[in-house]
Amino acid sequence: MTEMSTNAFKDNVSKALADDKLQFAMTETGPRFIAKRTKAREALPEFDRLRDQARDIKDHVLDHLDIYLETYEAKVKETGGHVHWAETPDDARAAVLEICRKANAKMVTKGKSMISEEIDLNKHLEENGITPVETDLGEYIIQLRNERPSHIIAPAVHLTRDQVEADFRRVHTHLDPKRDLTEIPALVEEARGVLRQKYLAADVGITGANFLVAETGTSIIVTNEGNGDLTQTLPRVHIVLASIEKLVPTLEDATTILRVLARSATGQDFSNYTTFSTGGRREGDPDGPIEYHVILLDNGRTNVLGTEFQDMLRCIRCGACLNHCPVYNAVGGHAYGWVYPGPIGSVVTPALVGIENARHLPNASTFCGRCEEVCPMRIPIPKMLRHWREKEFERHLQPASMRWGLGVWAWVAKRPKLYRRATAIAARVLANQAHGKGRLKKVPLAAGWTEIRDFPAPQGKTFHQLWKERRR
Amino acid sequence: MPETSPRVGLFVTCLVDMFRPSVGFAGVKLLEDAGCTVEVPEAQTCCGQPAYNSGDREDARALALNVIAAFRGYDYLVAPSGSCAGMIVKHYPEFFEPGSTEHDEALDLARRTHEITSFLTRVLKVETVKAQFPACATYHDSCSGLRELGIRNEPRKLLSSVEGVSLREMTDAEVCCGFGGTFCVKYPGISDKMLEKKIRHIEATGADTLIAGDLGCLMNMAGKLKRMGSAIKVRHVAEVLAGDYETPPIAEAK
Numbered sequence: 074m075t076e077m078s079t080n081a082f083k084d085n086v087s088k089a090l091a092d093d094k095l096q097f098a099m100t101e102t103g104p105r106f107i108a109k110r111t112k113a114r115e116a117l118p119e120f121d122r123l124r125d126q127a128r129d130i131k132d133h134v135l136d137h138l139d140i141y142l143e144t145y146e147a148k149v150k151e152t153g154g155h156v157h158w159a160e161t162p163d164d165a166r167a168a169v170l171e172i173c174r175k176a177n178a179k180m181v182t183k184g185k186s187m188i189s190e191e192i193d194l195n196k197h198l199e200e201n202g203i204t205p206v207e208t209d210l211g212e213y214i215i216q217l218r219n220e221r222p223s224h225i226i227a228p229a230v231h232l233t234r235d236q237v238e239a240d241f242r243r244v245h246t247h248l249d250p251k252r253d254l255t256e257i258p259a260l261v262e263e264a265r266g267v268l269r270q271k272y273l274a275a276d277v278g279i280t281g282a283n284f285l286v287a288e289t290g291t292s293i294i295v296t297n298e299g300n301g302d303l304t305q306t307l308p309r310v311h312i313v314l315a316s317i318e319k320l321v322p323t324l325e326d327a328t329t330i331l332r333v334l335a336r337s338a339t340g341q342d343f344s345n346y347t348t349f350s351t352g353g354r355r356e357g358d359p360d361g362p363i364e365y366h367v368i369l370l371d372n373g374r375t376n377v378l379g380t381e382f383q384d385m386l387r388c389i390r391c392g393a394c395l396n397h398c399p400v401y402n403a404v405g406g407h408a409y410g411w412v413y414p415g416p417i418g419s420v421v422t423p424a425l426v427g428i429e430n431a432r433h434l435p436n437a438s439t440f441c442g443r444c445e446e447v448c449p450m451r452i453p454i455p456k457m458l459r460h461w462r463e464k465e466f467e468r469h470l471q472p473a474s475m476r477w478g479l480g481v482w483a484w485v486a487k488r489p490k491l492y493r494r495a496t497a498i499a500a501r502v503l504a505n506q507a508h509g510k511g512r513l514k515k516v517p518l519a520a521g522w523t524e525i526r527d528f529p530a531p532q533g534k535t536f537h538q539l540w541k542e543r544r545r
Numbered sequence: 546m547p548e549t550s551p552r553v554g555l556f557v558t559c560l561v562d563m564f565r566p567s568v569g570f571a572g573v574k575l576l577e578d579a580g581c582t583v584e585v586p587e588a589q590t591c592c593g594q595p596a597y598n599s600g601d602r603e604d605a606r607a608l609a610l611n612v613i614a615a616f617r618g619y620d621y622l623v624a625p626s627g628s629c630a631g632m633i634v635k636h637y638p639e640f641f642e643p644g645s646t647e648h649d650e651a652l653d654l655a656r657r658t659h660e661i662t663s664f665l666t667r668v669l670k671v672e673t674v675k676a677q678f679p680a681c682a683t684y685h686d687s688c689s690g691l692r693e694l695g696i697r698n699e700p701r702k703l704l705s706s707v708e709g710v711s712l713r714e715m716t717d718a719e720v721c722c723g724f725g726g727t728f729c730v731k732y733p734g735i736s737d738k739m740l741e742k743k744i745r746h747i748e749a750t751g752a753d754t755l756i757a758g759d760l761g762c763l764m765n766m767a768g769k770l771k772r773m774g775s776a777i778k779v780r781h782v783a784e785v786l787a788g789d790y791e792t793p794p795i796a797e798a799k
Contacts, residue, residue, distance in 0.1 A: 083732075090734050399721045403738035437732055439725025439739075440598060442692035459598060466600030475727070479596060483604035486559075486590040487611065493587075496563045512771055512796040521730030525737040526768030529564065529796035536557045536566035540585050 082433035109340025148290025152352030186281030223406030394444035435461035571787035627690020673706035676788030
């Protein structure tokens with residue numbers, strides 16, 4: 074796994090923009106997701122009303138999170154499951170390891186889980202002699218490449234088919250080197266064949282959770298490949314890794330949010346599999362895990378409650394904001410440098426790792442507002458990004474040159490008479506420098522502009538000068 | 546046309562003031578043709594958005610108070626920009642404690658504030674403008690106008706009434722051009738990538754003119770088009786609606 078590189082954002086961006094394969098992969102995918110979501114949304118007249126309901130459900134939960142967490146814990150225990158509270162990633166890793174050790178586990182299979190990424194679980198398991206095997210196809214691919222997911226729901230979206238073929242040939246050396254892998258279905262089949270054996274051999278299965286239901290103690294996962302079901306039903310032990318804000322009060326609430334989840338994510342009405350787990354195997358059950366554990370991770374989330382950032386905890390990780398973000402689509406997910414990329418990542422990451430360790434992320438947005446427009450949970454993402462910028466401003470975390478420049482500008486802008494004179498001089502000087510060409514190739518202090526585009530020159534006099542001349 | 550002439554304070558916007566006064570005068574013409582009395586409050590400078598979006602809430606608030614004071618007493622504040630109008634409509638009230646006089650004043654100004662094409666169509670019920678402008682044009686929706694103020698059909702409707710204008714829709718007209726205020730100089734590489742995509746869509750329409758309602762976006766796209774050597778002309782929507790084809794397009798020689 075690569076180290077956190079959120080503060081190397083600019084370097085990451087340069088690399089991403091120069092990476093032809095990445096750029097190809099990104100052009101292919103973004104528009105497809107957008108078109109599918111648009112279609113799904115148009116087919117459901119009550120879509121926006123459901124978004125309101127979904128928002129209200131989560132707001133209610135966040136306002137009463139303590140109560141719902143306790144109710145949930147009691148219900149899980151009632152159904153024979155175990156709940157482990159993890160304040161930090163360390164706590165969560167330790168809890169997983171302890172369960173694995175008790176189960177004498179040599180190998181664990183894993184369904185897709187962003188929390189697993191957040192706590193960097195695979196590395197910890199490997200260091201302790203346990204082999205983790207990712208079973209979601211995208212996660213499997215990036216595990217082979219020792220990478221992080223570049224997208225919340227499509228972890229390998231940054232890769233092209235030929236890159237995956239090369240990885241499979243490199244790793245699956247037991248297979249015929251002359252086999253044909255030129256079509257994507259062949260790659261899928263090969264991964265299936267390899268993974269099938271792992272499901273059966275695994276001692277522990279680890280999944281994430283899209284929802285935790287307080288009234289029943291149920292955890293819910295949505296998947297498209299069915300890998301999550303095999304991961305959680307075949308091994309003796311099932312561990313659910315989830316963060317505390319996954320709670321919803323009732324099954325009814327979960328189904329309301331499910332109606333906007335897949336539509337926002339992939340444009341499906343529903344994912345291929347929506348699986349409910351309530352405790353382990355009961356008497357008379359033909360299959361299922363003997364033990365059922367839930368690890369509830371906080372990792373700074375309770376600090377967000379009650380602040381101007383609370384709305385971020387409504388996120389259901391659908392990825393719609395990524396798909397619609399022109400910045401994400403330009404640079405891909407790895408440029409963001411940690412686990413959660415895209416607009417919501419730029420809100421969440423500073424909360425989890427500290428704004429001083431993620432200075433660029435809230436700034437790398439044009440505030441175009443498309444993320445908020447498509448968010449099924451109506452999270453005001455631009456507003457939260459702006460709040461982070463306010464924190465940076467308060468703590469002097471922005472570049473000194475920018476702060477100084479804006480400070481001077483604001484000082485002048487607050488003095489209209491001085492402002493009139495200053496802008497009149499600036500307009501005249503720049504217009505003269507353009508020598509009637511209407512534009513400048515270079516402007517002092519504006520390298521960021523002229524590096525890639527010409528600078529349109531002022532017409533000469535300011536509007537206010539001309540207005541005085543013409544109207545008085 | 547309303548029976549009494551509405552008294553409109555023109556919010557020139559800092560970019561139009563300094564870079565392209567012709568947009569301001571086009572706006573004045575449109576408003577006067579529609580029966581308004583137009584004045585230009587002298588104390589106005591900038592709406593404060595650069596400070597606000599840089600996390601400097603205090604300066605943004607001070608600039609908001611300046612605008613609120615400068616536009617007291619006008620029936621309307623009209624701006625040739627969805628971005629500045631959006632700032633006033635959506636964000637000024639956030640600066641003040643609900644229930645305070647300042648908050649009430651901010652809400653009052655927000656109710657009186659409009660972007661120019663939406664003011665003409667929604668408030669004054671203008672259906673057509675009397676203007677000529679020879680252009681095969683494509684329209685870019687600037688983000689703030691579109692998503693903060695819901696402006697989409699208004700400029701297109703008015704443009705289609707201009708004699709000589711034919712409109713061709715581009716793919717992804719609603720996707721950001723990569724301007725984003727200080728974003729475009731802080732992250733020129735990303736901005737450039739966004740511009741490349743935008744310009745590919747503009748060129749694919751075969752239009753000879755690019756029109757939008759915000760000078761920031763227009764300067765960004767014009768700057769890139771000219772750097773690439775493109776012949777596509779770039780214009781603010783107010784100039785086209787006012788039939789001002791004599792002023793050279795943005796970033797072009799006199």
